[in-house]
Amino acid sequence: MNKVKLLTVLLFISVAAVAQQKLLSPKEFLGYELGERFTRHHRVVEYYQHVASVMPNVSLFMYGETYEHRPLIYAAVASPENSKNLEQIRLDNLRRAGMESGTPTTKVALVWLSYNVHGNEASSIEASMQTLYELVDPTNARSQQMLKNAVVILDPCINPDGRDRYANFYNQYGNFPPNPDSDGKEHREPWPGGRANHYFFDLNRDWAWMVQAESQQRIKVYNQWLPHVHVDFHEQGANNPYYFAPAVEPFHEVITPWQREFQVMIGKNHAKYFDAQGWLYFTKEVFDLYYPSYGDTYPTYSGAIGMTYEQGGSGRAGLTITTNEDDPLTLKDRLMHHHTSGMSTVEITAQNATRVVDEFEKYFKESISNPSSAYKTYVIKSDNNADKIKQLASWMDKHNIKYGHASAAKASRGFEYTTQSVQNVNITAEDLVISVYQPKSKFITTLFEPQSKLPDSATYDITAWNLMYSYGFKAYALNERINVGKPYQPKTVDNAAIGTKPYAYIFKYKSLRDVEFLAALLSKKVKVRLAIQSFKVSGETFDAGTLIVPQRNNESVPGFDNLIQTLAKQMDRKIYTTTTGFVEAGKDFGSDYVTYLKAPKVAMLTGDQTYSLSVGEIWHFFEQQLHYPVTQIGTDYFKSVELHKYDVLVVPEGNYRLFDEKTLGDVSSWVSNGGRLIVIASALNSFADQKGFGLKLYTNEDEKKAMEKLESAQKEKEGLLTYEAAERKSISEFMPGAIYKTTLDKSHPLAFGLGDNYYSLRENSLRFGFLEDGWNVGIIKGKAKPIQGFTGFKANRKLDNSLVFGVEDKGQGQVIYFVDNPLFRCFWENGKMVFSNAVFLVGGQ
Numbered sequence: 001m002n003k004v005k006l007l008t009v010l011l012f013i014s015v016a017a018v019a020q021q022k023l024l025s026p027k028e029f030l031g032y033e034l035g036e037r038f039t040r041h042h043r044v045v046e047y048y049q050h051v052a053s054v055m056p057n058v059s060l061f062m063y064g065e066t067y068e069h070r071p072l073i074y075a076a077v078a079s080p081e082n083s084k085n086l087e088q089i090r091l092d093n094l095r096r097a098g099m100e101s102g103t104p105t106t107k108v109a110l111v112w113l114s115y116n117v118h119g120n121e122a123s124s125i126e127a128s129m130q131t132l133y134e135l136v137d138p139t140n141a142r143s144q145q146m147l148k149n150a151v152v153i154l155d156p157c158i159n160p161d162g163r164d165r166y167a168n169f170y171n172q173y174g175n176f177p178p179n180p181d182s183d184g185k186e187h188r189e190p191w192p193g194g195r196a197n198h199y200f201f202d203l204n205r206d207w208a209w210m211v212q213a214e215s216q217q218r219i220k221v222y223n224q225w226l227p228h229v230h231v232d233f234h235e236q237g238a239n240n241p242y243y244f245a246p247a248v249e250p251f252h253e254v255i256t257p258w259q260r261e262f263q264v265m266i267g268k269n270h271a272k273y274f275d276a277q278g279w280l281y282f283t284k285e286v287f288d289l290y291y292p293s294y295g296d297t298y299p300t301y302s303g304a305i306g307m308t309y310e311q312g313g314s315g316r317a318g319l320t321i322t323t324n325e326d327d328p329l330t331l332k333d334r335l336m337h338h339h340t341s342g343m344s345t346v347e348i349t350a351q352n353a354t355r356v357v358d359e360f361e362k363y364f365k366e367s368i369s370n371p372s373s374a375y376k377t378y379v380i381k382s383d384n385n386a387d388k389i390k391q392l393a394s395w396m397d398k399h400n401i402k403y404g405h406a407s408a409a410k411a412s413r414g415f416e417y418t419t420q421s422v423q424n425v426n427i428t429a430e431d432l433v434i435s436v437y438q439p440k441s442k443f444i445t446t447l448f449e450p451q452s453k454l455p456d457s458a459t460y461d462i463t464a465w466n467l468m469y470s471y472g473f474k475a476y477a478l479n480e481r482i483n484v485g486k487p488y489q490p491k492t493v494d495n496a497a498i499g500t501k502p503y504a505y506i507f508k509y510k511s512l513r514d515v516e517f518l519a520a521l522l523s524k525k526v527k528v529r530l531a532i533q534s535f536k537v538s539g540e541t542f543d544a545g546t547l548i549v550p551q552r553n554n555e556s557v558p559g560f561d562n563l564i565q566t567l568a569k570q571m572d573r574k575i576y577t578t579t580t581g582f583v584e585a586g587k588d589f590g591s592d593y594v595t596y597l598k599a600p601k602v603a604m605l606t607g608d609q610t611y612s613l614s615v616g617e618i619w620h621f622f623e624q625q626l627h628y629p630v631t632q633i634g635t636d637y638f639k640s641v642e643l644h645k646y647d648v649l650v651v652p653e654g655n656y657r658l659f660d661e662k663t664l665g666d667v668s669s670w671v672s673n674g675g676r677l678i679v680i681a682s683a684l685n686s687f688a689d690q691k692g693f694g695l696k697l698y699t700n701e702d703e704k705k706a707m708e709k710l711e712s713a714q715k716e717k718e719g720l721l722t723y724e725a726a727e728r729k730s731i732s733e734f735m736p737g738a739i740y741k742t743t744l745d746k747s748h749p750l751a752f753g754l755g756d757n758y759y760s761l762r763e764n765s766l767r768f769g770f771l772e773d774g775w776n777v778g779i780i781k782g783k784a785k786p787i788q789g790f791t792g793f794k795a796n797r798k799l800d801n802s803l804v805f806g807v808e809d810k811g812q813g814q815v816i817y818f819v820d821n822p823l824f825r826c827f828w829e830n831g832k833m834v835f836s837n838a839v840f841l842v843g844g845q
C-alpha cells in the first residue's frame with residue numbers, strides 16, 4: 001500500500017535565471033540588506049530559484065500551491081557528491097524507516113528547516129535566505145564541512161498567504177524610518193492578522209488532521225523524506241528572549257530517550273553561539289511535546305527530533321520596536337537569531353550524523369518489531385458507517401499508516417470505546433485492523449490510545465483528540481497483536497437495478513458524505529423531504545433522518561430522474577426507490593412527519609469582534625467541504641443588512657459589542673419570522689439572559705454552594721498558597737480541551753445521523769443550564785467526567801448537568817446553541833455532522 005513513488009517534482013528554473021552564473025547574496029539579489037524590509041513571498045521564491053540555477057548542488061522542488069495560488073517550494077542542499085546521489089539518499093532513508101525495501105548504501109543525516117508557518121511571525125522567511133546562502137556559499141568552510149554529512153531541506157515559507165498578508169500590511173502602514181513606538185499603526189495588524197492561512201487556519205495545529213491544502217501537500221513530501229531533525233521556526237511576544245530546545249514537560253510517553261537526549265545536545269550547541277553574542281534565551285519552559293498536530297510533535301512521532309524555535313517579535317514588532325526593557329528589537333536581530341539557531345542545528349546534526357542516522361534506524365526497527373505501547377492492535381468493526389471507515393482509511397494513507405483486514409475471524413478481548421469497558425470481541429475478516437507493528441507505530445498510538453498519560457497537566461493545547469470518538473466508532477483497542485492479512489476493501493455501492501421513474505428516491509443520512517450529497521441536491525434546486533421518524537417501505541427499514549426525494553414538487557427540475565441517479569452515482573450514494581408513498585410502518589410520505597427542507601440561504605458574521613479561527617472553520621467547511629454557498633457579512637455593516645433575505649445566520653465564536661439591545665431585538669424578530677440562528681461557543685455570552693432568548697447562565701444556587709464547599713475543602717488541603725503553587729491553582733480552573741460523552745435526544749433532527757453516541761470535544765468552560773423552553777438535544781447528564789483528556793477539577797465540576805447543544809423554537813424560527821464549537825479545527829467528524837444538521841435539517845416545514 002502507498003508505495004512511495006519517485007518525487008514527482010517540478011524543477012522550475014527559469015531560462016533567464018540559468019543565464020546568471022554567479023551566486024548572489026540576498027543583498028545582491030534583492031537590492032537591500034536582509035532586515036531592511038519585509039520581502040514579499042514571490043521575491044523569496046525568486047531568490048531560491050536564482051540559487052538553484054547557479055548552484056548544481058541545490059535542487060528546488062515545487063510541492064504545491066496555496067489557496068491563493070502562491071507556490072509552495074522547498075530546496076534540498078547537499079554537498080556536490082551527495083547532490084548526485086540525492087534520490088539514493090532519500091530512498092535509503094525510507095529503507096531505514098521500513099517504508100521501502102532494500103539495503104541502504106548511503107549514510108547522511110537529513111535536516112529539515114520549516115519557516116514562517118505563522119505568517120506574521122515574519123522574520124524566519126528572511127532568515128531562510130541567509131541560511132540558504134551561507135549553506136551553499138562555496139567559500140564558507142564551516143558550511144561545506146557540514147554538508148559532507150548532512151542534507152538540508154529548507155521550506156522558506158509554509159504559509160505564504162498569511163506571510164504576504166502581513167508583509168503587505170506592513171509595507172502599506174510602516175513608517176520610514178520605522179517608528180519603534182508600539183502604539184503606532186504599523187504595530188497593530190487589522191483583523192484577522194497574518195498568522196493564519198487563507199481560511200484563517202492555524203497551520204501549526206493542522207499537521208495531523210491535514211484539513212488545509214498546505215498541510216496536505218506538505219505532509220506528502222515530508223513523508224517522502226522523513227527527516228531526522230525538523231525545526232519549526234516561530235516568533236512569540238516581542239519582550240521574550242529566544243526559546244530553543246529542549247522542550248518542557250509534558251512529553252508524550254512515546255518520545256524516546258534519544259529524542260530527549262539530542263534535544264539537549266542541540267540546545268547546548270545553540271547556547272554556545274548565543275552566549276558568544278550575549279543574547280538571552282530560555283529552554284525547558286512553555287513549549288511542550290504532547291498534542292500530535294504541531295510542527296514539532298508530528299515529526300517527533302514520525303522518528304525525527306522535532307523542535308520549535310521561538311524568537312521574540314510577531315506581528316507587533318514591525319521593522320523595529322521598543323521592548324519593555326527599553327531596547328530596540330529589529331527585524332535584523334530577529335532574523336540573525338533564527339539564522340544562527342538554524343545553522344547550529346545543521347552543524348550539531350552533521351557532527352553527529354552517524355549516531356543520528358543509527359538512532360533513526362533503531363526508532364523504526366523498534367516500531368516495526370517491538371513497539372512499546374500497551375495497545376498492539378486497533379480494530380474498527382465493519383458495521384460502522386462505510387463512508388466514515390473510508391474517510392479514515394484515506395486519511396491514514398496520507399500519513400503512510402498501514403492497515404487492512406485480518407486474514408481470518410478471531411476471538412479476542414479489548415477496550416471498547418463506546419462503552420468505555422473491556423469486552424470480548426469477535427474480529428471478523430471484514431473489520432478494519434490497524435497494527436502498531438509498523439513504522440508509524442508511535443503516531444498511531446498517540447491518535448488512538450484510549451488514555452494518554454499526561455505527566456504534567458499544564459500543557460499548551462488540548463489534551464485529547466482521539467479519532468475513534470471523533471467518528472463515534474464502535475472500535476476496540478487490544479493488547480493482543482493481530483496482523484493485517486489482506487488489503488482493505490472498501491464496501492462498494494451497488495446501484496444496479498433502479499426503476500426509471502419511481503414515486504420517490506430515498507437516501508440514508510448517516511455521514512458527512514450524505515450531507516455533501518444533500519447540499520448538492522439543494523444546490524441543484526431539487527426539493528428534498530426529511531423523515532422525522534423511522535419508516536418501512538418496499539421491505540426496507542429507514543431511520544429517522546432519511547432523505548426522501550419525490551417526483552412530486554420536482555416536476556420543474558429538468559431531467560430529474562437522470563440528475564438524481566447521476567449525482568448519486570458520482571457521489572457513491574446508495575439509491576433506494578419506492579413506487580408508493582404508502583409505507584408499511586411509520587408515516588406516509590405526505591405526512592407532517594415528513595418535512596420539506598427548503599434550501600437555506602446562509603449568512604455568517606465575519607470581521608472585527610469575531611474570532612478569526614472560528615470564522616475560518618465555518619467558511620472553509622461550507623466552501624471546501626460542503627460546496628454550499630455562504631454569504632460572509634462584516635460585523636461593521638451587519639446592522640444595515642436586510643436579514644430577511646437569509647434563512648440561516650451563523651454567529652461564530654467571538655467577543656461581540658455588536659449585539660446591543662436594538663440588534664438583539666432585530667435578530668429576535670427575524671428568528672420569530674422564520675430565521676434560523678446558529679450560535680457558537682463564546683458567542684453564546686451575547687445571547688444568554690437576554691430578552692427574547694431562552695439561554696440561561698448557570699445560576700443554580702445549590703450547585704454554587706456545592707462549588708464553594710469544594711473550593712474551601714481544597715484550600716484546606718493546600719494550605720496557604722505559595723507563589724510557586726499559583727500555577728497549579730489556576731490549573732484547577734483550566735479547561736484545555738477534553739472529550740466528554742454526550743447524552744443525545746436521538747429523536748430531534750439536530751441529532752440525526754449521529755448514531756447512538758456523540759462525544760464532544762470540550763475546549764472551553766462555558767456553562768449553561770438546560771433550556772427550560774427548548775430541546776436539550778445533547779447534554780452532559782449527571783456528573784461530568786472526561787472520557788479522555790484533562791480538565792481541572794473546578795472547570796469539570798461546572799459541567800455537571802449542563803447543555804452541550806440545544807434548540808429553542810421561537811415563533812416560526814429556531815435558535816441553535818452550541819456550547820462547544822463543533823467545527824473546532826474542522827477535524828471532529830461528528831461535530832461537522834451536528835453542525836450540518838443545524839444548517840439543513842432543523843426547522844423543516
Ligand SMILES: [Zn+2]
Binds near residue numbers: 121
Ligand atoms: Zn508561531
